[in-house]
Amino acid sequence: MATLITITPPSGEPYPLAIEGTHFVDPADTVIDGEIDTVGLWALPGLADAHAHLTMTSPDDIKGSSDEQMLANIPVHAWAHVERGVLLILDKGGGSDLSLVSLDHDADLRPHIEVAGGIIHPKGGYMAGFGVEVEPDDLIDHVRNVASTRGGWVKIIGDWPRRGRGPVVNYPFDRLTEAVEVVHAAGARVAIHTMAHAASEAVAAGVDSIEHGPFLTGDDVTALAARGGAWVPTIVNMLHFVDVLGADSTGGRMFLDGLDRMRDNLPLAESLGLTVLAGTDMAVPHGEVSTEAMRLHEYGLSHGAASAAASTSAYAYVGKDDALAAGRVADAVFFDRDPFTDVSVLAAPQLIVHRGRIIGGAT
Numbered sequence: 001m002a003t004l005i006t007i008t009p010p011s012g013e014p015y016p017l018a019i020e021g022t023h024f025v026d027p028a029d030t031v032i033d034g035e036i037d038t039v040g041l042w043a044l045p046g047l048a049d050a051h052a053h054l055t056m057t058s059p060d061d062i063k064g065s066s067d068e069q070m071l072a073n074i075p076v077h078a079w080a081h082v083e084r085g086v087l088l089i090l091d092k093g094g095g096s097d098l099s100l101v102s103l104d105h106d107a108d109l110r111p112h113i114e115v116a117g118g119i120i121h122p123k124g125g126y127m128a129g130f131g132v133e134v135e136p137d138d139l140i141d142h143v144r145n146v147a148s149t150r151g152g153w154v155k156i157i158g159d160w161p162r163r164g165r166g167p168v169v170n171y172p173f174d175r176l177t178e179a180v181e182v183v184h185a186a187g188a189r190v191a192i193h194t195m196a197h198a199a200s201e202a203v204a205a206g207v208d209s210i211e212h213g214p215f216l217t218g219d220d221v222t223a224l225a226a227r228g229g230a231w232v233p234t235i236v237n238m239l240h241f242v243d244v245l246g247a248d249s250t251g252g253r254m255f256l257d258g259l260d261r262m263r264d265n266l267p268l269a270e271s272l273g274l275t276v277l278a279g280t281d282m283a284v285p286h287g288e289v290s291t292e293a294m295r296l297h298e299y300g301l302s303h304g305a306a307s308a309a310a311s312t313s314a315y316a317y318v319g320k321d322d323a324l325a326a327g328r329v330a331d332a333v334f335f336d337r338d339p340f341t342d343v344s345v346l347a348a349p350q351l352i353v354h355r356g357r358i359i360g361g362a363t
């Protein structure tokens with residue numbers, strides 16, 4: 001027995017699906033005994049946060065959280081995403097490999113997750129005591145050991161400011177390039193944190209996803225698009241740190257300069273077909289990725305591209321571009337207007353269906 005539902009994709013025509021258990025099925029292949037009325041609503045496979053950290057509540061947690069607290073955070077934060085319609089998360093790592101525990105959490109109570117383990121950096125190359133300290137000479141052996149974990153991602157800190165020196169590249173270009181090759185050979189992806197000009201080396205080294213990337217050049221954006229890479233600008237996070245540091249501080253001015261560059265690079269990225277993804281990086285409460293989508297529009301993406309960055313582009317990037325189809329997990333989020341014509345609608349889901357269950361929404 002199954003429940004009939006109508007799917008109207010952005011800028012598309014309505015079509016029927018049925019929900020049977022946790023999956024979508026073809027209505028012709030089952031017995032229909034009920035219906036969820038979604039006629040007149042637009043459907044997405046779910047919202048997506050491409051730079052989340054389920055083990056942490058806010059950027060302050062980078063200063064130190066116990067293992068017990070990080071483990072306790074996972075189910076709470078996972079559900080906070082689900083109840084806001086975020087049904088896909090790329091968790092870009094944490095203070096240790098405890099972040100991988102999120103994969104063991106009940107699938108009914110969490111989004112679909114891909115996750116990195118402990119964030120990799122050399123001594124002095126990130127927040128002291130957070131992540132895994134790996135010196136350049138040891139990078140290859142380390143990523144060889146962690147790339148085969150089931151999370152699917154390796155997260156590296158590409159640059160970090162040193163007192164009196166400004167931003168410094170953490171790993172030599174040849175070492176980073178080899179590390180990326182090792183990770184790819186294991187079937188995983190590399191995400192790299194870069195807030196400075198190391199972004200160009202990261203792109204050239206073949207990393208999969210640029211996290212932040214305020215100092216990407218036009219050539220970098222072009223190269224990243226040409227090879228199918230991704231960019232997660234995390235604008236809400238950058239604006240958060242401008243507030244923390246002060247707009248007139250050295251760091252604040254650097255962030256503002258980078259944000260100005262994004263106003264040129266985001267339209268360029270859209271024109272080239274670069275996969276731009278929405279990521280919050282804890283700058284807003286878990287689940288509020290719609291805020292980042294609206295910032296992406298404010299900084300240059302069209303309504304459609306900004307909404308896609310927080311939904312369909314992420315699904316396509318992880319191989320779920322036909323998510324609203326028979327045979328797929330029955331995840332869907334419905335809106336009263338086409339989100340590709342108005343990104344602000346992402347903040348107000350009318351109906352959230354997760355693994356075949358109605359979770360919530362305004363209707």
